[in-house]
Amino acid sequence: MSRRKKSTTKKYPIERTFVAPALVIVAIATQVPFILTIIFSMLQWNIVRPDQGISFAGLKNFIYYLQDSEFYVICLQTVGMVGAALILCMVFGYLIALMLDCDIPGKTLSRTLILSPFFIMTTTTGVLWKTTILNTNFGWVGAIADFFGFKAIDFVSYYSRPLLVFLFVWQWMPFFVLVLLGGLQGIPAEVIERANLDGCSWFEMVFKIKLPMIFNHMQVALMLGLIFLVKEFGLILTTTSGGPGQKSYTLTFYIYKTLFSGSNVGRAAALSVITVIVTLAIINLIFRAIKKRRAMYQ
Template sequence: MKSIGLKSAPPLKRLLWPSIILVALVTQIPFILTIYYSFLDWNLMRPDKGAKFVWFANFKAIFMGSEFYTVLGNTFILTACTLLLCLVFGLCLALLMNRDFLGKGLLRTIFVAPFFVMPAVAGIVWKTAILNPNFGITAYFAGVFGQDAVDWLGSYPLQTIIALVSWQWIPFFMLIILAGLQSVPKDAMEACMIDGASTFQRFIYVVIPHLLRYIEVAVLLGLLFIMQTFGEIYVTTSGGPGYASTNLPFYVYRVGFKGWDIGGASAIGVVIVIITLILLKYLFKFLRRTFRGELS
């Protein structure tokens, strides 16, 4: 594709600047400050002490404490298990929805709904109506089957949050995988049928390889978003009991907005951004491969 009249390019290029400036102002400048704050001993509850430059003391305190490793482990378990559940159930639902039947559009709409529900409400509805050990639906069914009701969020906080976050993200995976299933090349399938391949063989040798690219997109994006889970934890367990269901983003909130330890919270923020940047590198490598030159 040719570029359009170079003469008209310069004024239109300026259209870019407002977006770049605003986004940089809100995301980049504050991050530089986060790095700076992470070297300060600064607690808003102790204005008398002021802010003191302490080099890496905040990082040292974080890495020496045991909570950080609990939180890091939680973040890993939460993200990995949610991704796995999303992938398995997303694939199953996509396969179910990739058939022709009455009311397909309606069911698709129903399956997608949880994705649009705000995390705060998703957490509250699950905590009360579904999982409450006295009045929740699960308690009722436990009673019907003669079992004791389980206090899900108290006894299995992390597992319950995994289920809850999966419930919200499975539709995202379903939609992407469904888009993949619907774009399986017809000629390859026909060639396979002529060769006498069974449905199962066709699935393994044609559909799965084609789906891999879609699954890769879903997993990479899902990973980056699910790592940032916050609202669901805030309204259900507040990260407890203890640190049992605190992940990295919620840890920043606890240290920063409950403990008012600006330096400590900033240091954790820096650690999270470094982890994310490493993951982003893989996403970008993949995206650049996908678009290969058709971006500009």
């Protein structure tokens, strides 16, 4: 009797059929603009000089930034501000998430108040803080200074970078709280009960039990938070406008100035591609670091 040969072909999962339309839409919405940006980055195109026309520049726009010292200064500023904001968002986000995970009075109201900045437009946040709070003449800072009889500090002019880091944290920390709180609430109650029975201290419970169990949530928060912070533009435009000088420039704001002030489409597109590459490289480093750290606890 001949045995039937078992088919070695794998069945196509039906779930992929339902996911395919969403993947196609996301690919068109994200990759097509990026491909156009790459194409524009290889052009010599000044929008205020139509008489010069559009010509192929190859890699000249990328070489221009690699030879420009100003680019490296702004790149370091971006890494410094975004890195500081990311660390503060993660640290305070985790501590606040721990607080909201406990049964405390007014927990629902506290969650609403803490998460509310995340739902405010960044441009609105910038205008609110600059005019209502930080203005030295008719803002809260000016009123408090007049009340106590000392000179108000102009944070926008003298402390632009620390101010932007603070505003980044104020705006985006609720997102970290939301993600990490979801991870904490997903920890099985049996694990917490066993840890309490074993006599774990607060430090061991928080950093040796809960923290390793939400590494996946930390990874999501860090990666998405990095993307949100790198592309942040509204806060910078409405508060410091990149000033004084270029002290509060980030790569995203530099792209805006290159395009709308310098009117150079090719260089702005090249800078956009460089920003994406740098961001993806940092995300990859974060992913590897978290993966290595998680392996240590397994």
